[in-house]
Amino acid sequence: MFRFVDLSDAEVDALEARYGPLGASLRELVDAAIRTNAGDAEVRDAVATIEALTEKLRIDQIEGASGVHYNEAGRSWSWGNAAIGLRNAVAPPMDVQQSENGDTYAEVHLGAAYEGPPGMVHGGVSALLLDHLMGVTASRMTKVTFTGTLTLKYRNPLPLGRVVLSGEVSGEEGRKVFVAARIEGDQGIAVEADGIFIVPVWSE
Amino acid sequence: MFRFVDLSDAEVDALEARYGPLGASLRELVDAAIRTNAGDAEVRDAVATIEALTEKLRIDQIEGASGVHYNEAGRSWSWGNAAIGLRNAVAPPMDVQQSENGDTYAEVHLGAAYEGPPGMVHGGVSALLLDHLMGVTASRMTKVTFTGTLTLKYRNPLPLGRVVLSGEVSGEEGRKVFVAARIEGDQGIAVEADGIFIVPVWSE
Numbered sequence: 374m375f376r377f378v379d380l381s382d383a384e385v386d387a388l389e390a391r392y393g394p395l396g397a398s399l400r401e402l403v404d405a406a407i408r409t410n411a412g413d414a415e416v417r418d419a420v421a422t423i424e425a426l427t428e429k430l431r432i433d434q435i436e437g438a439s440g441v442h443y444n445e446a447g448r449s450w451s452w453g454n455a456a457i458g459l460r461n462a463v464a465p466p467m468d469v470q471q472s473e474n475g476d477t478y479a480e481v482h483l484g485a486a487y488e489g490p491p492g493m494v495h496g497g498v499s500a501l502l503l504d505h506l507m508g509v510t511a512s513r514m515t516k517v518t519f520t521g522t523l524t525l526k527y528r529n530p531l532p533l534g535r536v537v538l539s540g541e542v543s544g545e546e547g548r549k550v551f552v553a554a555r556i557e558g559d560q561g562i563a564v565e566a567d568g569i570f571i572v573p574v575w576s577e
Numbered sequence: 578m579f580r581f582v583d584l585s586d587a588e589v590d591a592l593e594a595r596y597g598p599l600g601a602s603l604r605e606l607v608d609a610a611i612r613t614n615a616g617d618a619e620v621r622d623a624v625a626t627i628e629a630l631t632e633k634l635r636i637d638q639i640e641g642a643s644g645v646h647y648n649e650a651g652r653s654w655s656w657g658n659a660a661i662g663l664r665n666a667v668a669p670p671m672d673v674q675q676s677e678n679g680d681t682y683a684e685v686h687l688g689a690a691y692e693g694p695p696g697m698v699h700g701g702v703s704a705l706l707l708d709h710l711m712g713v714t715a716s717r718m719t720k721v722t723f724t725g726t727l728t729l730k731y732r733n734p735l736p737l738g739r740v741v742l743s744g745e746v747s748g749e750e751g752r753k754v755f756v757a758a759r760i761e762g763d764q765g766i767a768v769e770a771d772g773i774f775i776v777p778v779w780s781e
Contacts, residue, residue, distance in 0.1 A: 375695065391620050395610050398627040402634075403607070403666045406599050407643050407657040409634040416595050422630055423602040426623055430606075430613040438689035438696055438737055439611050453611040455691050455699040462607045463667050463690040485642035486667040487659050489709075491579065492642055495659040496724045497708035501701030505693075508700070520700045525727040533642055 375441045375449070382446050392452065392460045399462035400486070407485045456505035467538075469506055475513045477506050477540045477554075483533055494531040496564070499556045502538055503566045510540040511550040511570035518550055518570040531556065531563035540566075548572040579645045579653070586650050596656065596664045603666035604690075611689045660709035671742075673710055679717045681710050681744045681758070687737055698735040700768070703760050706742055707770045714744040715754040715774035722754055722774040735760065735767035744770075752776040 380388075411419065439453025439460070452460040457467050465487070470478045481502065489495030504523060511518040540554030552568040584592075615623065643657025643664070656664040661671050669691070674682045685706065693699030708727060715722040744758030756772040 391617055392610075394624050395620055395627075398624045398631070399603075399607060399610055402627050402631045403603060405631045405634040405638065406596075406603055406666065407662070407664050408638040408641075410637040410639065411634055413595050415633070416599055419630055419634060420598050420602045422626065423599075423606050426626055427602070427606045427609045429619070430609040430615055430623060433614040434609065434612040435614065437612075438692045440692075440695040451692075453689055453692050455693060455702050458611070458692075460611050461690055462610065485657055486665055488642045488644075488655075488657050488662075489659060491644040495705070495709070496712070496727075497705030498659050500704035500708055500727065500729075501699070504701035504704055505699070520729075520731045522731070523700075523704065523727075523729040525704075525724075525729075527724045527726070 375443055378442045378444055380444050382444070382448055385444060385448060385450065389450075389452075389459065396452075396458070396460040396462055396464075396466070400465075403462050403486050404484050454505075456501055465502075467502055467505065469509045471509065471513065475510065475542060477510045477538075479506055479538045481536055481538070483536055485533070488533060490530065492533055494533055494536065494558070494563070496527060499531060499564045500525055500566075503540075503554050503556055503564065504568075506538050506540050507552045507554045507566060507568045508570065510542060510552045510554065511568065513542070518572055521549070521569040521571045524567045526565045527563070528565060529560050529563045531558045532560065534558065536563075543567075548574070579647055582646045582648055584648050586648070586652055589648060589652060589654065593654075593656075593663065600656075600662070600664040600666055600668075600670070604669075607666050607690050608688050658709075660705055669706075671706055671709065673713045675713065675717060679714065679746060681714045681742075683710055683742045685740050685742070687740055689737070692737060694734065696737055698737055698740065698762070698767070700731060703735060703768045704729055704770075707744075707758050707760055707768065708772075710742050710744050711756045711758045711770060711772045712774065714746060714756045714758065715772065717746070722776055725753070725773040725775045728771045730769045731767070732769060733764050733767045735762045736764065738762065740767075747771075752778070 441451040443449040543553040544551040550570040645655040647653040662668045747757040748755035754774045
């Protein structure tokens, strides 16, 4: 399921330094493409430039999606992940911090590409980030968990800009791990989430 | 909240024809950026090309995010939306169909940029798309609704590729609209969702 790669941490760092800026520059371009007032000819030129670049990058590419990798040192990375992937311009990307006791925290800047209601973060984007952070929270104690049920309570609108997520394990019961989390912005808590995560039988 | 724009439908069509291909070409580039094996020099060149293009598109751009627009004919569009926005490479984009009785349906191709577990759609991406489709489903009857509570039950993994979403109103009670929806792939229903949507007092 996860792919072993025979690379030292230094070699992984070098790849991260190569491809990280590509994802970062693309996020800016995605933002500009949403907000530009450029005219017909300029946009046609832009599309031609983008298509030519895509073709170049595709000359040597992997089959299918990125997957999740790990090396002998136990480091793991998923640069294509939709929530945290450094190489993936769809991901903000979110960087989940975990404190000693397992509580999780993330601070994310959400720009024009994450809009739902005018000027507000899309409710589904809050769901995406919460789902991911809660999965990380649940996995701490048991290594492998799957999302079972996620309940999201929408309390307030969440303006685009800097948002903060936090989560913690709220209980355990047999093969179930309960997680509570929330996302907040300048107007207070926007979405509260409760999740039940399942530890698969084969992993026990 | 929604911005009125004095444009005919034909003028809106022309803008859509200008900017739609920009979003579409960027989705391909985002995919290529995740999957390419290009070396240091090639990636540096790609970043330079992307940065130069971003700068050009930013010469004339709107303040802040795209917002939601409508014209006198009653047409409405939100090209920056994170789930359905044509100009937004973060969005697949999902095109929600609604039948006469209000039931909703969408068929979406989810590639490498929407990965969570290896080869599978990120659970949070399923949440994002379901949230949006269910909002559309709820709004049909009442024009304005806000997400109250969303409950997602994860049943099966969802392989990347073609996925299908469907939803319908399952009940109403005062200012609450209940919606049921699901997302499925080749391995059957992956996520089942129930939502409670609220009709704001001011809209009645």
